[in-house]
Amino acid sequence: MNPLLFRVEDRPPVLTSLLLAAQHLLAALGGIIAVPLVIGGALRLPADQVVALVNAALLGSGIVTIIQCKGVGPVGIRLPCVMGTSFAFVGAAISVGMEHGVPGILGSSLVGSLVMISGSFFMPQIRKLFPHAVTGVVVAMIGLSLVPVAIDWAAGGAHSANYGDPVNLGIAFLVLVSVIGLVQWGKGIISASAIVIGMFVGYLVCLLMGKVDFTQVQHAVVFALPQPLHFGLSFPPSGIVAMSIAYMVTMVETTGTFMALGSATKTEVDGKRLSSGILCDGVGSAFASLVSSPPVSTFAQNVGVVSLTGVASRHVVAFTGVMLLLAGLFPVLGALVVTVPQPVLGGAGLMMFAMIISAGIQMLGKVEHTKRNGLIIAVAIGCGLAVTARPELLSKLPAFVKEVFGSGITVGALVAVLLNLLLPGRPVESEHEHELQARELEEIASEAA
Structure with missing residues (x-):
């Protein structure tokens, strides 16, 4: 694990913070925009309504x-978390939207968020279900589930006509090598900014090769005011049930992401802290519904940015x-960032994940x-990878x-938790174990300082 350059409560200078924050923006923006685009495309919404969703x-x-x-x-875990619209809700959102339109999606999301808000008050009890063996499995599965995404990016984008083109792979490899070199041999801010610098190198090469498409920038409006309740709200019971299930799945995944973030930032994530984070996810999704956005959740890919750069400052994020x-507010800015070619994202993403x-x-x-413990780890990761590598496994x-069970992270987490509860010889959870874990993290943090 890399030593921390900036700890959770550190406040780097403003210009440094902006540069470091840009790395998180680049890692997250594509995913945030993709969800409303997918939903809008599936529901065949007019262009102006898709823009409003984005x-x-x-x-x-x-x-x-x-x-x-x-x-x-x-409300709020007070750790470096990037929140964004989540693909965990896409399936439910499309199924609800096909019958009840966008108002049904937003209304169902608003009511369904109560599941997450209510669940946040039981996180101290849920935290006890995540001893070291279970937590390690969940964190590993987060990375293993994200690597195929990075591979698709590196190859030119899933379903792309030029998927696997050597030029795409070469650009991704250039970015990957640049990031590795900057992390290993760079000092201070250079090492901390390795991702954004490596992506800039790749972007510059793509620009010289004519592989950057500025079409979206040309069509993007410069300024757009927020439109609360633009689509309205409706509350179909079937939609509320579907969204509630999606929230329960997301709560499991988010718990794992918070545990991974605790490891990356060398911070003890106890039940109380988990409660604050999950509560923010729930309240944030309710707020998102009111401003006409799909639900939000904590982005796992940004944990990789923290792990790689050693920048754990929550103020940066x-x-x-x-x-x-x-x-x-200024869609043209988002459109400009989206011009980053997929292979550039792939090279950096592979390293982060x-x-x-x-x-x-x-x-x-x-x-x-x-x-x-060997059984728990092996079976949980095996089952999680089965769904990740072969999602068609569940098609019938x-x-x-x-x-x-569509997410490998969720499957791995649930199998690990269940095996930990059911297999004989389960260690008795005690406050002493959590105190030892907290002390260990404090020692690591003090050494890094």
């Missing part, structure tokens, strides 16, 4: 990111929230080597089953 998603993601990082009373907010896997392996390395099963 602007709302950027605005909502920015505001909730700031709250998650800075905290407002009991709060600047990312400000940038997302501005992108929602692999760092999450590395963090999970390091956590699993500290687990006691017993037959029981009911929609409800696909909704719950």
Whole structure:
């Protein structure tokens, strides 16, 4: 694990913070914009309505990111979290939207968010279900589930006509090598900015090769005011049930992401802190519905940015929230960032997501080597990878089953938790274990300082 250049409470100079925040923006913006584009395309919405969804998603993601990082009373985990519209809700959103339109999606999301808000009050109990063996599996599965995404980016984008073109792979490789070199041999801000510098190198090469498409920039409006309740709200019972299930799945994934973030930032994530983070996810999604955005959740890919750069400052990522907010108000800015070619994202993404896997392996390395723990780790990762590598495995099963078990992260987490509860010889959870874990993290943080 890299030593921390900036710890959670550190406040780098403003210009430095903006540069470091830009890395998180580049890692997240594509995913945030993709969700409303996919939903709008599936529902065949007019172009102006798709634009309204995109602007709302950027605005909502920015505001909730700031709250998650800075905290407002009991809301917000106060760690470097980037919030954004989540693909975990896409399946439910499209199924609801086909019958009830965008108002049905937003109304169902608003009511369904109560599941996450209610669940946040039970996180101290849920935290006890995540001993070292389970947590390590979840963190490793987050990285393993994201690596195929980076591979698709590096190859030119999933379903692209030139998928796997040697030029795409070469650009991705150039970015990857640049990032590795800057992290390994760069000093201070150069090392911390490795991702954004490496992506700039790749972007410059693509620009010289004529592989950057500025069409979206030309068509983007310069300024757009937010439009709360632009689509209206409706509350179909079937839609509320579908969204509630999606929120339960997201709560499991978000818990794992927070645990991974705790490892990356060398911070003890106890039940109380988990409660604040999950509460922000729930309240943030309710707020997103009111500003006409799909639900939001914590982005796992940004944990890789923290792991790779050693920049754990929550104040830096709060600047990312400000940038997302501005992108929602000035769509032309978001359109400019989206011009970054997929292979450039792939080279950086592969490094970021692999760092999450590395963090999970390091956590699993500290687990006691017993037959029981070996079974939990092996079966949970195997089942999680089965869904990740072959999603068509669930194609013949009911929609409800696909909704719950469609994510390798969720499958890995649920299998690990269940095996930990069911296999005989389960260690008794104690406050002493959590105190030891907290002390270990404090020692690591003090050494890094």
